[in-house]
Amino acid sequence: QEVALSEGAKAVGGAVAAQGAAPKPLRLAVLSFQGSSFWEAADKGIAAAAEYLKPLNTTVDYIQLGTGLTAEVMVAGIDGALTKQYDGIAAVPIFDGTVAKVNEVVAEGVPFVSFIADSAEKSNRNVSIGMLAYDAGAKAGEFIAKQTGGKGKIAVITGYLGAAQHDARMNGALDLLKKSYPDITIVGPFECKDDDATAYSQATDIMTSNPDLSIIYVTAGGSEAAAKAVRDSKATGKVGVVGYDDLPEKQQYKDGGEILALIDQAPARQAFDSIVMLHNMIAFGATYPADIAVDAPVALGKGAKT
Amino acid sequence: MTDCLLSARGIAKSFDQNRVLHGVDFDISAGQVVALLGENGAGKSTFVNILSGALPRDGGTIVWSGAETVFRDTRSALDAGIIHIHQELSLISSLSVMENLFIGDYMTGKSGIIDRKALAAKARELLARVGAAHIDPRVEAGSLSTAEQQIVEIAKALARNARLLILDEPTASLTPHEAEALFAIVRDLRAHGVAIIFISHRFDEVFAISDRVVVLRDGRVVGDRPVAETTRAGIIADMTGRAFTFDALDKPAIAADAPIRLKAEAIADKGRVGPVSFALREGEILGIFGLVGAGRTELLELLCGIRPLAAGTIVRPDGIVPTNSTEAWQSGLALLPEGRKTNGILPSLSLAENVAVAKRQKSGGILDLGVEKSLFARFRDALGIVSEGPEQPIRRLSGGNQQKVIFARCLASEPEILFLDEPTHGVDVRTKADIYKQIQDLAKKGMSVIFVSSELPEVLALASTVMVLSRGRQTLLAPNQGLTENDVLTAAFAQA
Amino acid sequence: MTAANVVRFVRTRREATVLAMLVLVFLGLTFASEFFLTGRNLSNVARQISVVGIVALGQALVIIAGGIDLSVGSVIGLSAVTGAIVSATTGMPSLGIAGAIGIGMAIGFANGVLITKLRINPFITTLGTLSIARGAALLITNGNPQRFDNWAAFLGYGKIGGLPVQFILLVALTIIVWLFATRTRWGRNVYAVGDNARAARLAGIDVARTRILVFTVSGSLAGLGGLLLGGMLTNANPNLGLGYELDVIAAVILGGVALSGGRGSIGGVVIGAALIGLLRNAFVLLNVSGYWQTITIGLVVILAVGADSLNRRSEED
Amino acid sequence: MTAANVVRFVRTRREATVLAMLVLVFLGLTFASEFFLTGRNLSNVARQISVVGIVALGQALVIIAGGIDLSVGSVIGLSAVTGAIVSATTGMPSLGIAGAIGIGMAIGFANGVLITKLRINPFITTLGTLSIARGAALLITNGNPQRFDNWAAFLGYGKIGGLPVQFILLVALTIIVWLFATRTRWGRNVYAVGDNARAARLAGIDVARTRILVFTVSGSLAGLGGLLLGGMLTNANPNLGLGYELDVIAAVILGGVALSGGRGSIGGVVIGAALIGLLRNAFVLLNVSGYWQTITIGLVVILAVGADSLNRRSEED
Ligand SMILES: Nc1ncnc2c1ncn2[C@@H]1O[C@H](COP(=O)(O)OP(=O)(O)OP(=O)(O)O)[C@@H](O)[C@H]1O
Ligand SMILES: Nc1ncnc2c1ncn2[C@@H]1O[C@H](COP(=O)(O)OP(=O)(O)OP(=O)(O)O)[C@@H](O)[C@H]1O
Ligand SMILES: [Mg+2]
């Protein structure tokens, strides 16, 4: 019988309920990064899961990996979790470099659930919950095509070139647009290194040199900065921003009409669900599909054509 | 002494375990010139550094103008009127001459804003007073020659209204002519009531301008007399702790058929030096004299391949003419460069390293550090290097001892031809004699030596052949037989 | 200036090579993009070089004094969020301005004290404060960007008479710092300390205070930089300024300041910042591929400094 | 060693303070986490310090010679992808190894030549190649990570007798570099050049070659580092090694190498790398909050170097 979701769980949008208290004490490790409101949102989901599972005989330890998002850091974190002999691990193995380590975890019989972003190359993880970055990109592409009526000019600002997640989102959209909407011209990509100030400058310059621009597609950090650039260039209504992650700081631009759409990942919910699944898997032998695609809800801004 | 300007009692100082000053007592009155003498490492620089607040003292008292005072830093000493011109020149090369003259406050007064016009005018006036009106106060100090920099240092002292002026070996890089100009200023200052502490290794100068002579040995005052009561021999005995005679050096004649080691035929660089021609034979000691700036350093650099040859040829028996310093050392040349601090020492490396470095360039493979240490030990004994041991970093040695280490570096590479640029710069009498003797012994064994010196007696005492440069031109090349100081100076001032 | 004078200038002033390069890029862009020479774009470029330029002014003083300040990028982030939080919690934007500049000043001062009193090398000290300041910015915000849109933010995005306020600040500060460096006692002491700290001390200059001063100035200007960036985006992100230290140092060195200390002109620094800013603008205007942007920046930096070195090869060691 | 000897060692050797700190952290962790002193964890730590340690060996030589090499982080990335691509396209893993180390060597050599022949400052040269190498890595891969799992990758993840191969390499290289630095002519010349380049040249040392040599070694070791990192992850990402230069330089300075050149020991460098690695391990074992991690690293760096400076305050300027 399922344990009803707590208030905290509901607040983060948690959807998976625990199947009861664990028969013997369980220790779960969660590994995630910090340094932005996105990760902060994931933290909330982890905290909610920890609180929800505490009375159910499961301790959730949150191993924070800091602000340096690299494969080595994740691998070192997983190594640490193995050393500390956790019963299960949930993590964000965003880089392909983590595949070997994740396979090692599974080979040692420790269940592993990935959330938010899995490596592009598939590992043997038991469950992966998340939005497929490439598909999300395609979704963004569809949205852009709809907004522009399949023609016009769009510019791309990406986070880090070479970051799998960013590249996948970029290519998901661009491949679709190039294939199905040949009348759309693409400018860029420009790399802003997730820096707001750089994204702002790039957006400004893009609008200067492309008076006929209609969309700026931002694959990672910087969508609110691009929106601010649109506002400051008095191009609201003419140029729209399509980006990711519906975070509080972006609300004013959704309302103002600069941000047309944000593809959200519901990081808190993903974190919560993955941890509870892990609990259910270990305590009750529950099984889940290897790939759980989280639907990418699109948060529309005021200026979007619906 | 009640009229003392400065009275120091029991000044003590140690560097780590090394006691350098053992209770030095020292007095000086206004309008007095006191010569402070002593062997290399006796503690002269250390003592005056304490007086001027550049080093903290471990013990003792200083009474300045009748009141006990502690100068915690140079600033407070400067404000009191103690101006110290250090052994190593201390101009800021990237600032202009006028800024250096008034460094620290630049005549800004309360406003804190520099009036460049006023500064330049005042600087011109000061430079004129020290007979250097030709120096443009607006140029960077780093672009001046050593001698000019020395003069700017003196002008700096004037700018500060010195009450006590400390000159630590001010003449070491000056020619007699320039030194004389300096003494004129010193006498003038003395007449205006300035007290002057004068450190030098040149006795003629000491007798020429000082009123009193204080001798330090191993950090203790061993002599303090009016200059009239001293003799050269007496001072040397005080300094070294024994009677010491300066042996007249015999200059072995060079056989006419001795093999030629190096022959220069009308060599010149791009416009500054040359043409110069000479032949250097086995066992010959060629002494090169000239005024500072005559191009002697450049000539040595040409010969060693450090400076590109623009004209003429250099011939060596084996046909090897080096084109850089590495090749020079490898082909049996050794160079002791001018400017010990900037061009000579490897400051934080050990003494053993500093000696072994050049020799090593000829060998390869795995080094035997034990051998290098014993190499150092050999030269320490031969040259009397005062040190704590082979591991001591060279920057902790006194200037003269550093010079000996660099000399040892040259000898350690067992060169065929030894090039020495001002080898006795800042070296005390006894060491000078040691170095002269070494040079002569090596020459007798067949080594050839080319040395540059600004000390005329040194050139005449040591060289078997004398060359004089004047503004880069060779104005004299003659065997050192019957040459007089006058002959050499005439050539040095010749407008070739 | 006659032609001979121009040649003399180019041969003797380190910043001349970079100025020549700047002119070249400027002319090249004028022909290559019809949008370049528009008032709107030029005003954008002016704004884009401002923060790097302002922070580089302080960095230049530090480097001239023989130091280096790696913490500026993190100080930008910390100041931005501090400014935003202070003005939001107190409701007084002016306090926000004071807070942003004040925290920068405090970190700069701390750098200076650590370096002079504890005698820690500037590189390592500021590498340490780089980490600490970034950590602190993240900690106080929990990683969340802070809304920053009161009148204080006007400094970041506003314009006066068509010119970005940021740029006006850059020009004003350049003049002030230039006057400071060339016409005041403290300014000249900065050069003396960087050229030969020992000789400066022996000449009675308070070396420690001079060093503390330059680090404090650098920190304060980085603080102002954070305020401007946060204001420009009306959003202070704790990650602002990440990696800026390298851009800033590159601008300073491009501008002809010697990393070994003692030499450099303030005007050159702004030229260096302008060159980097102009290149970034060019990348977007000319739609240069992302990978080539990285490569081009690297090449230009080496080229500019290399051309300058070749130009004056005779000098030194 | 008697107690007096120990005190003397601590007072005279720069690396001693950091060694003391390392021991403290080690003991602290032993008590704070039951998992710390397990074979598995120690072997993890050993692997985690290896790449930074190996790259720091080369960096140490560069810094002792009076230079600095900022390009190592980018070289790691470029070498990793080069190694992966070369072994994939030729089908010969050994060529992949040669390619990875070779490209690092080539960039190091280029750095050396630019610095000595064009007389460009090392900081700015390697800042330039940092950009260029990263751009090149992205360009040749189009940003895509490269699979790298043939036997060459064994160097990165394999173990021999329970010890990570990486760590064995670190130990071997430390001994080799130490011997080079203390017992060979070229090694000793590195110190002389860094201490006083002019004097070294006049004493017959080929300064340019010595400098080129150290940069080449640094590039090659960074190349090896890239190979190991790519191998460890069985995946070569063009962004590998991003920002490593600062970690590596911090390790070198923590290890007691003077940034001003001429001084430093090779053993100290490994201690410095170990301290950083141990701290990172502690963060994971003790669940330290992410933001505090950043702050702690900064504090430790300042503390370690500061304690050392206080310890020997009497010296210099
Ligand atoms: N900074 C230092 N650290 C350690 N020892 C020092 C330091 N400075 C000087 N010494 C030592 O103090 C002693 C006295 O040195 P000092 O420079 O005062 O000699 P000096 O009489 O001026 O000699 P010289 O004629 O060679 O200039 C020397 O043995 C020297 O090695
Ligand atoms: N790098 C330089 N640039 C311009 N002039 C120079 C340079 N080096 C030397 N000179 C000038 O060349 C002349 C000869 O130089 P130098 O001082 O080396 O001669 P010297 O005879 O060896 O004198 P010293 O006794 O000072 O060594 C001087 O007038 C000097 O000012
Ligand atoms: Mg002395």
Ligand SMILES: [Mg+2]
């Ligand atoms: Mg000379």
